[in-house]
Amino acid sequence: LEVTETFAGIALPGHLHTKESLQFATTFPFRDTDVVIVTYPKSGTTWMQEILTLLYSRGDALPAKTIPNWERAPWLEQIHFRGALRDTAAHRLITSHLPARVLAPLLQRSKAKVIYVARNPKDVVVSFYYFHRLAKFLPDPVSFDAFLQQFLEGTVHYGSWFDHVKGWLGQRQLLDIFYVTYEELHQDLRGTAQRLSTFLGCPLGPETLEALEQHCSFAAMRDNAMANYTLIPREIMDHSQGRFMRKGVVGDWRDHFSPLQNALFNRVYQEEMRDVDLSVHWSMV
């Protein structure tokens, strides 16, 4: 399972990508009505897929409870071999982890709406580390320390978090794009859902909001087999090694970083992010 595909200078799990599927993704004919969720892994992708499902179903939980998330909002880079694009929906939901430099030029040719979700990279690296233990299509992370080094160097699968975030932040003037953080979803799911409904032009009444809040809670998603990846066979995701819906909290990095790791991380973060300030959204201390 553990095969690496290299694409645009980035390592990607070969189990989830092929040369053909990536070629297909980067020539994909987006429609103006498409809604594309873009994230660096472990930043709240599945959460956003669930939120948009509930928003478009007007609060009806049936689709979220009967259709796996990867069919409700398929990965662009997998459509080629999985199919599963819900062509009957007025708005197709599509998900991608691809960097802006390969995907944004293509999106710019349409009026598709893009939702970019970012998360405190200190929490991303912790979540990604545990995900590497669970996902058999990703390399063995060896140790948290080793993994952290690779994350900071940008040599992990999916490439550099810094490049991903900065690349997509650079699209503000070029795309119809909505930026949101995992931390905002945590702090104010209702308010964020309302802003999303305005951005998408999808009305959101009080009852829908109520249902959305309930079905998109961590507890509800942890127990929803259509969102928690327990349908995936053990050879691909070994759930004896941990859960996909692991903790769902803000600031878990504080229980994982040593003072030395923290100092190293801060140094790289300050250097890489000197032109962008996202610290209003998350705490680095």
Ligand code: A3P
């Ligand atoms: P943790 O490993 O920190 O728990 P992605 O979907 O991009 O792979 O991100 C997965 C992360 O989002 C995991 O983080 C997961 O627990 C968290 N997550 C998923 N649904 C959530 C929810 N409803 N509330 C809070 N966190 C959620």
